[in-house]
Amino acid sequence: MAPPPALRSDCSSCFALCCVVLPFSADSGFGVDKPGGRPCLNLLEDDRCGIHATLREDGWPGCTVFECFGAGQQVSQVTYAGLSWRDGGNLGEMGAVLTVMRQLHEMLVHLDEVARRSPDDGAAAARGRIEDLTAADPETLLTSDVDELHAHVGRLLAEASARVRRGWPDAADHSRRDLAGQRMTGDLRGCSLRGALLIGADLSGADLTDADLLGADLRGTDVRGADLSTALFLTQPQANAAVGDTATLLPDGLAHPGHWT
Incomplete structure (x- = not known):
């Protein structure tokens, strides 16, 4: 085998x-x-x-x-x-x-x-x-x-x-929404951002515990200080495309991109 x-x-x-x-x-x-x-x-x-x-x-x-x-x-x-x-x-x-x-x-x-x-x-x-x-x-x-x-x-x-995400029954559903450039800081626990357009959006300091990020477009998205440690379906290319820093928490197995400060 x-x-x-x-x-x-x-x-x-x-x-x-x-x-x-x-x-x-x-x-x-x-x-x-x-x-x-x-x-x-x-x-x-x-x-x-x-x-x-x-x-x-x-x-x-x-x-x-x-x-x-x-x-x-x-x-x-x-x-x-x-x-x-x-x-x-x-x-x-x-x-x-x-x-x-x-x-x-x-x-x-x-x-x-x-x-x-x-x-x-x-x-x-x-x-x-x-x-x-x-x-x-x-x-x-x-x-x-x-x-x-x-x-x-x-x-x-x-x-x-x-x-x-069953434990977050009141979480927002932003699936496939155009959220480019928007400010979305704060409590985003359990929300769905699958397929969302987040180019240039501000997620700095946000709590994304159990948030679903499958296919989300994170090009230029500000995730400095954000907690993505248990975000669902986040991939290395998405992290690489975002703007983070040493305070950004990523899931196990994903590396902080070298261009993050």
């Missing part, structure tokens, strides 16, 4: 797939516009980034936000068994496989949280199904019904969220 996939990026075990197969734009914080399939101008021959230590200072903050959840090394070392795109790998196919694998790994991240916070047999079964798929060949990955999986996992996450 194959070992379970790692769910955090390890660039040393990847062939810089995100720097090659993915398209990006200067408007999104990547310095220049680049089409998919073209290596980034900062990529070195050994698959390292030439400006990794100064990405933000050099105008590439988008790179510091991105996280593949371990999909890059899974595709590089498992799906393609160590065959780099530099050595004749099918770059176009690799790009498509990476897109699928990242979605699978992100679902695993959330299902692992369900197992920790509110275990459920259905969620455990879904996790096993997805984990098996991450070890499959490219054709199987590319013909899998990822939309169906997304919908199924989404229902399981919603059910888990409801179970955890």
Whole structure:
């Protein structure tokens, strides 16, 4: 039986797939516009980034936000068994496989949280199904019904969220609302912010105990001094996109981004 996939990026075990197969734009914080399939101008021959230590200072903050959840090394070392795109790998196919694998790994991240916070047999079964798929060949990955999986996992996450937040019956529901730039400090315990647009919003000092942040857009969101330690479904890319400080409390397993002061 194959070992379970790692769910955090390890660039040393990847062939810089995100720097090659993915398209990006200067408007999104990547310095220049680049089409998919073209290596980034900062990529070195050994698959390292030439400006990794100064990405933000050099105008590439988008790179510091991105996280593949371990999909890059899974595709590089498992799906393609160590065959780099530099050595004749099918770059176009690799790009498509990476897109699928990242979605699978992100679902695993959330299902692992369900197992920790509110275990459920259905969620455990879904996790096993997805984990098996991450070890499959490219054709199987590319013909899998990822939309169906997304919908199924989404229902399981919603059910888990409801179970955890049951202790906050009066909590507000801000799901999918446009809250960009708004001030929302104070008691946000148990509230739902799933899919909410929080670009530039002020959540500084807020108590987000058991708040559901699945898919919330936290670009530029002020979370300085906020308590996110038990927030549901918060991911590293969301934290990376926000503005926090050393007083911001994050869930176990998430790191304070290096640009936070």
